[in-house]
Amino acid sequence: MIPTSNLASMLLQTARRFPDRPAIVWRDTIWTWATFRERVQAAAGALAASGVRHGDRVLLHARNSNAVLETMFASWMIGATWVPTNFRLTPPEVAYLAQSSGAAVHIFDSAYPDHAAAAKAENPACRLEVVIGEGAGPLNWEMMAAHAGPIIRPADVDRDHPAWFFYTSGTTGRPKAGVLTHGQMDYVVCNHLCDLMPGTTENDASLVVAPLSHGAGVHALPQVARGAPTILLSGERLDCDEAWRLVEKHRVTNMFTVPTILTMLARHEAVDRYDHSSLRYVIYAGAPMYRADQVHALRKLGKVLVQYFGMGEVTGNITVLPPYLHSENDAEMPVGSCGVPRVGMEVAILDEAGQILDPGATGEICVRGPGVFAGYHDNPEATVKATAHGWFHTGDLGHVDERGFLYITGRASDMYISGGSNVYPREVEEALLLHPDVMEACVLGVPHEKWGEAGIAVLVMKDGAATGQVELLAHLEGKLAKYKWPHSFAFWPELPKSGYGKVTKREIRRLLQKDV
Structure with a gap:
């Protein structure tokens, strides 16, 4: 066993340093770091008392709320694996994730009774059902967060112990669980702070405008590590007026978006009605961004844009294009590039035989380094294929220039x-x-x-x-x-x-x- 720090220790350390500072802000409620820690420790104790064990999987299907982050850290406190789903999925889609992950625990937002029923029917491994919000029958999350027997210290974990099943899909369209580990995610948090948001402290604040089940959840971890509060929109739909109002009210300094959301925010009339001068990093990833939209966002927000290229299996850690490399002037930035390799990561363009191609040549974009996942859960064939020749294969086509800037030119799959x-x-x-x-x-x-x-x-x-x-x-x-x-x-x-x-x-x- 090669021991590493349990990701839950980040919360405990931050709560020790800043107990009375805000940790989560949602609607009219503020949870301090001390309150956040206490609720997580209590919920972890309740899960353990209900028979949840080290290594069990905890499936979550819920809209953004304080409870989403609480389920994440409570799972880690007992050495369980967090398995979040996109709340927009249908009941049959969620049922498949429950069955394929072999989740021992189902935690469902009370707004999704049909999803909960479908998951229960398809997953015989489930031993415990929990509901978030109003609802009869299963154990309620609020009851768990007030449990009298809290777990005070996080469970010991190996560097390669699964922390998160990050569901993604291959060319077959069947979702696969990418296994993200405690040791890998420790690196990811450090790298996000190094490459995406350098200088982040407890005086910063982050606005969440995307589901916490995926990239936005990863983005929340560096905020926990540094003591910066996480601000949530009141509902599950993007409200641009509310987003800009919250930026002004909480002096938000960073946010994680996708190009579609960034464009909506930058083109909404509310961008001119609220003060957003506090923003330092507006991070976008997940898809190409039209140059016209990029230029418009720069004009409205200034040089605060950060682009990165990544995938769930590499937890976003492939390349970065920082603010100083963004410009309205085409001659002053590598237009069309998604940046250079992240610190500690290596990017190469490979041909079909696994040979590294020279700069300018087009081939498959491959990556290796500590950000790469541990493989697909219960799918060794897919893992072998994705990691052939000692590299993780993204399935995207592209090339690098002489300076090492990466350009994506197409996809090897139909995705x-x-x-x-x-x-x-x-x-x-x-x-x-x-x-x-x-x-x-x-x-x-x-x-x-x-x-x-x-x-x-x-x-x-x-x-x-x-x-x-x-x-x-x-x-x-x-x-x-x-x-x-x-x-x-x-x-x-x-x-x-x-x-x-x-x-x-x-x-x-x-x-x-x-x-x-």
Whole structure:
């Protein structure tokens, strides 16, 4: 065993230094670091008293709230693995995550009873159900956070002990749990503070405008390490007016966004009504950003933009383009680049044989270093494939220039990014093919002014079928999260195929562009 610091120790150390300073602000309530720590320790004690053990998985499906962060640290206090889901997923999607993770505990927001029921039905490993908010039946999170038998010290953990199952998907569209460990995440926190938000202290403040289940949750950890409060929007939907009001009220200094959200914020009229001069780092990642939107954000916010390129399996730690490399003037910045390798990480462009290519040559973007995950849970084949030749393979295509700046030029898979969220065409195609009138389906990501990319579904319908877009979208209700829905539909008599009978997406894309 190679011991490391349990991630929960960050909370305990910060609460010791700044007990009375704000830790979480949500709606009209402020939780101090001391209160946050006490609730986490109590909830950890309640989980342990209910039979939750070191190494168990704790599934969470909830909207952003103080309880989300509390479940994270309470899980770690007892050496359990946190398994958060995107609250926008449908009941069958969440049920699959519960089953595939083998979660021993289900914690559900009371707004999602159908999700909770589906997860319980699909996951026989579940031994404990907890509800966040109002609701009868399962144990309530507020009761747990007031438990009389708190756990005071975090459990001992190995450097490679799982801390977080970060669900992502491969080209098959089936979600896979990337295993993030305590030792890896210790590095990630340090690297975020080094490369994304240098100089962060207890005098800073962070605004959360994205689900804490993924990148925003990772971003919250450096705030805990430094004692900076985390400010939450009142609801689950982005309210640009409220966001800018909170920036002014709490003197927010940093936030994590995706290009779609950043563009919405920068183009909203409220940006000119509230004081946002406190901002030092507005971090965006997850998708390409149109140059015009980038320039507009710089004009409105100043030189505070930070771009990074990353994936769940590398916890965001691939490249960074800091504020000083952003400019409205094309001649003063590497336009189109997502930056240079993060400290401690190495980026290379590999050919199909695993050989490193020279600067300027296009190949697959690969990365290695302490930010890389420990593999996929219960999926050794996918792990071997993703880490071939001693590198983690991103599936993205690109090149580096002579100075080491990385440029992404395409994707090795069909996956596209809509509004900062990954969409996997096969998953959408399979859902569409469940409609009795659909014979063949092909889904592609195409450029979209608002979302960066959006899906277009090219369908072959059964003879005589009168089914249209309205009916098809109604068919997807409850089967797929809405961000995965196609933005438009095309109906063709047949799909082009190769000599092997496979649908040729490249030809479909060419024909779509020809029709424009």
